[in-house]
Amino acid sequence: MSKILVIGANGTVGTELVRLLSDQGHDVVRTTSRAPATAQDVHLNLVTGEGLAAAFAGVEAAFLLSPPGYTNQNELLNPVIDQAVASGVQKIVLMTAMGANADEAAPLRKVERHLEKSGLAYTIIRPNWFMQNFHTFWIQGILEQGKILLPVGKAKGSFIDARDIAAVAASLLTRNDLDNQEFDLTGGEALDHDEAAALLSNATGRTIVYEEVSEGAMVAQLLAAGLPQDYAHFLITILGFFKAGYSEAITPAVEAITGAKPRTFAAYAQDFKDAWKV
Structure with missing residues (x-):
């Protein structure tokens, strides 16, 4: 059993991802921008960085995405990656978007590059x-x-379907044979x-x-x-x-992974x- 942090746990992908990982017996930590409602929840404000160190305490792997409504994704997520490194996290699965790698100046591409250079084991998924x-x-x-x-x-x-994205993320978070790769x-x-x-x-x-x-x-x-x-x-x-x-x-990645x-x-x-x- 691993301790896994899910950032965006209340979102379309995150909700299903938490369910899948919990069903597999993992200790899932869910970030929330509100006051924590359960012992699984941890407060995290990606805009201010409040709660970042506490969110990663004891975490072995993490799922990371940018909250909707923001276009400066690199400013929000690069500090999260840095904190993961500082906290001894072993692996990050990062969700960006299909086409994010088409422009090196795009904020999401900058996040991908930051993760690649972090030294962490990672997988990038671009739905x-x-x-x-x-x-x-x-x-x-x-x-x-x-x-x-x-x-x-x-x-x-x-x-x-976002449920298929969650299934891919759940698989990648709990295996290492596809580390340091990226999938559309x-x-x-x-x-x-x-x-x-x-x-x-x-x-x-x-x-x-x-x-x-x-x-x-x-x-x-x-x-x-x-x-x-x-x-x-x-x-x-x-x-x-x-x-x-x-x-x-159309790519074969969903079936190949899940x-x-x-x-x-x-x-x-x-x-x-x-x-x-x-």
């Missing part, structure tokens, strides 16, 4: 766009108008948003369609939802990469169909 975005970030348009409203044209994406994680099929909408319609019995919107309209939508302006424009930038076709590639094929979008839609019902 593609989450299926779960359809019942979180994109849900308002679906509930109110029956529409997926995005500026991505007819481009396809090999969407990945995708689903097993590439769909455009018309195809995704049809699968959501089949699962819910509603008519759900995709409608392309302008980047300006998307920015307004994101700002209205409360996102910071710099993060809203960051999302527009990476949605532009999607529209340009950079999210279509032994199981990635979940299909149809299966995801069935599992979460109640989220889109009105």
Whole structure:
């Protein structure tokens, strides 16, 4: 049994990762930005660094990601890596995003490079766009108008279920044969948003369609939802990469690491169909 720190434990990937590791019998420490509610929880503020040393006390391995809403990921995460080194952590699994390694000046790429140079055993995972975005970030348009409203044209994406990302992370945290490697994680099929909408319609019995919107309209939508302006424009930038076709590639990494094929979008839609019902 290992003591494993999960940063972002209450997030889409982190919640499932904590469950998987706990089921395997590991001692899981969960970070929270709020007051700790259980003995498993430890307070950590990545923006200020408050609680960082305490979070790593006695930890052997850690899962690390940047909280949403921030574009200065290297300023948040590089000190975390440094603390892991100082605390004697043996390994970090870092989650960034597919395409993060395309630009050496990108903040997430700077985090990857910092980890590579840290001397720690590591694995970097770069997932593609989450299926779960359809019942979180994109849900308002679906509930109110029956529409997926995005500026991505007819481009396809090999969407990945966050539960598969968690399964990959759980495996990598508890083995060493894939140390010091990096993996792009995708689903097993590439769909455009018309195809995704049809699968959501089949699962819910509603008519759900995709409608392309302008980047300006998307920015307004994101700002209205409360996102910071710099993060809203960051999302527009990476949605532009999607529209340009950079999210279509399919990799075998999920099955190679976990032994199981990635979940299909149809299966995801069935599992979460109640989220889109009105």
